[in-house]
Amino acid sequence: MNAPDRYERFVVPEGTKKVSYERDTKIINAASFTIEREDHTVGNILRMQLHKDPNVLFAGYKLPHPLQYKILVRVHTTSQSSPMQAYNQAINDLDKELNHLKRVFEGEMTKHPREY
Amino acid sequence: MEGVSYQRFPKVKIRELKDDYLKFELRETDASMANALRRVMLAEVPTIAIDLVEIEGNSSVLNDEFLAHRLGLIPLTSDRAMVMRFSRDCDACDGDGQCEFCSVEFHLHVRCDSDQTLDVTSHDLVSSDPSVVPVDVQRADSVGYDTSEQRGIIIVKLRRGQELRLRAIARKGIGKDHAKWSPAATVTFMYEPEIHINEDMMETLSLEEKREWIESSPTKVFGLDPNTQQVIVIDAEAYTYDDEVIKKADSMGKSGLVEIYAKEDSFIFTVESTGAIKASQLFINAIEVLKQKLDAVRLSEDTEEADDQFGELGAHMRGG
Numbered sequence: 001m002n003a004p005d006r007y008e009r010f011v012v013p014e015g016t017k018k019v020s021y022e023r024d025t026k027i028i029n030a031a032s033f034t035i036e037r038e039d040h041t042v043g044n045i046l047r048m049q050l051h052k053d054p055n056v057l058f059a060g061y062k063l064p065h066p067l068q069y070k071i072l073v074r075v076h077t078t079s080q081s082s083p084m085q086a087y088n089q090a091i092n093d094l095d096k097e098l099n100h101l102k103r104v105f106e107g108e109m110t111k112h113p114r115e116y
Numbered sequence: 117m118e119g120v121s122y123q124r125f126p127k128v129k130i131r132e133l134k135d136d137y138l139k140f141e142l143r144e145t146d147a148s149m150a151n152a153l154r155r156v157m158l159a160e161v162p163t164i165a166i167d168l169v170e171i172e173g174n175s176s177v178l179n180d181e182f183l184a185h186r187l188g189l190i191p192l193t194s195d196r197a198m199v200m201r202f203s204r205d206c207d208a209c210d211g212d213g214q215c216e217f218c219s220v221e222f223h224l225h226v227r228c229d230s231d232q233t234l235d236v237t238s239h240d241l242v243s244s245d246p247s248v249v250p251v252d253v254q255r256a257d258s259v260g261y262d263t264s265e266q267r268g269i270i271i272v273k274l275r276r277g278q279e280l281r282l283r284a285i286a287r288k289g290i291g292k293d294h295a296k297w298s299p300a301a302t303v304t305f306m307y308e309p310e311i312h313i314n315e316d317m318m319e320t321l322s323l324e325e326k327r328e329w330i331e332s333s334p335t336k337v338f339g340l341d342p343n344t345q346q347v348i349v350i351d352a353e354a355y356t357y358d359d360e361v362i363k364k365a366d367s368m369g370k371s372g373l374v375e376i377y378a379k380e381d382s383f384i385f386t387v388e389s390t391g392a393i394k395a396s397q398l399f400i401n402a403i404e405v406l407k408q409k410l411d412a413v414r415l416s417e418d419t420e421e422a423d424d425q426f427g428e429l430g431a432h433m434r435g436g
């Protein structure tokens with residue numbers, strides 16, 4: 001009767017930002033990103049991609065609570081970079097990796113005969 | 117703003133490709149990517165499923181909501197789903213009408229007038245869109261069944277005088293919302309095992325000991341070469357990372373007889389589709405959906421600009 005709508009798990013409510021950014025007040029080049037309505041799927045690939053960046057000193061994500069449909073991504077970089085730059089770079093690299101993956105998979109499909 | 121790219125270039129090798137089954141190797145990427153793709157295939161690749169049922173008449177033995185639930189679970193051919201709209205953000209309708217952008221209408225009217233029980237199946241559903249119809253089960257799996265008798269997915273059985281009449285609206289949705297929208301029956305991946313047998317130590321075992329050691333594995337990973345009597349790896353992928361052969365070697369006083377590693381950048385994927393979309397299309401759609409998700413988590417320009425001012429301030433503070 002008063003159950004929340006199922007789509008609340010994955011639809012960003014009106015007036016809410018998908019991603020918000022908060023700079024750390026004490027440490028320079030450290031920040032956290034709050035991503036609304038995302039979970040381990042995006043959190044973990046972002047974290048792992050950030051780890052590939054040598055300017056990233058720390059990258060981690062957490063899902064604070066299973067009923068709060070958001071994740072927190074925390075990034076700490078060297079002075080050569082910034083959390084925002086590292087974050088954008090990670091997304092671009094993941095996007096390019098997926099483009100590549102799609103291309104090679106479709107290439108494999110044309111090579112592969114249909115089995116029955 | 118430009119940084120160096122740390123992009124990976126994964127490799128794919130398809131082993132088996134059928135309409136509803138796909139097995140392939142994914143290499144040169146990490147577990148986070150493999151797992152993200154698996155999770156997206158299970159819960160975020162859209163399909164079409166019955167979501168709203170208006171019962172016009174039901175004298176069957178099953179109650180209305182039971183039938184509505186069963187109808188929802190019937191897989192519908194969903195090649196259109198990627199380009200369709202979700203009802204909740206369709207502006208062409210109120211979300212509950214017959215709108216070609218976000219919904220497909222079905223009708224069902226069956227009445228039993230004989231003494232034989234009548235099966236109401238998914239074949240009795242009449243679709244308003246020829247591209248969105250119940251999945252044809254018999255084509256996918258006709259072996260061992262009398263194809264003339266076994267048709268479609270049974271919804272309910274009727275006896276003489278019973279009747280079922282309804283109207284149903286199918287909508288686009290994702291498995292995260294309700295499992296009826298999941299296009300995947302199963303999606304799994306495993307690390308490719310790398311097995312090294314210490315051949316010198318293996319030769320110190322008698323034939324009987326070799327057999328005993330081979331038998332200690334719960335799955336058939338190792339075997340004996342019939343000619344040379346040497347222990348060989350028959351099927352590395354049958355290994356379930358159970359450690360039994362390692363424990364057995366230890367108990368025989370032969371520690372280090374075999375070493376098994378999981379190759380952390382090589383995965384073997386198995387994808388089984390419900391039939392709503394082809395297994396290969398399911399993987400392609402998962403890549404597309406994951407790309408869209410990543411695109412959605414990009415920082416908006418106003419956020420970046422707001423920080424740029426801060427950034428200069430920060431640079432001053434750092435003495436830059």
Ligand SMILES: [Zn+2]
Pocket residue numbers: 203206207208209210211215216217218219
């Ligand atoms: Zn609509």
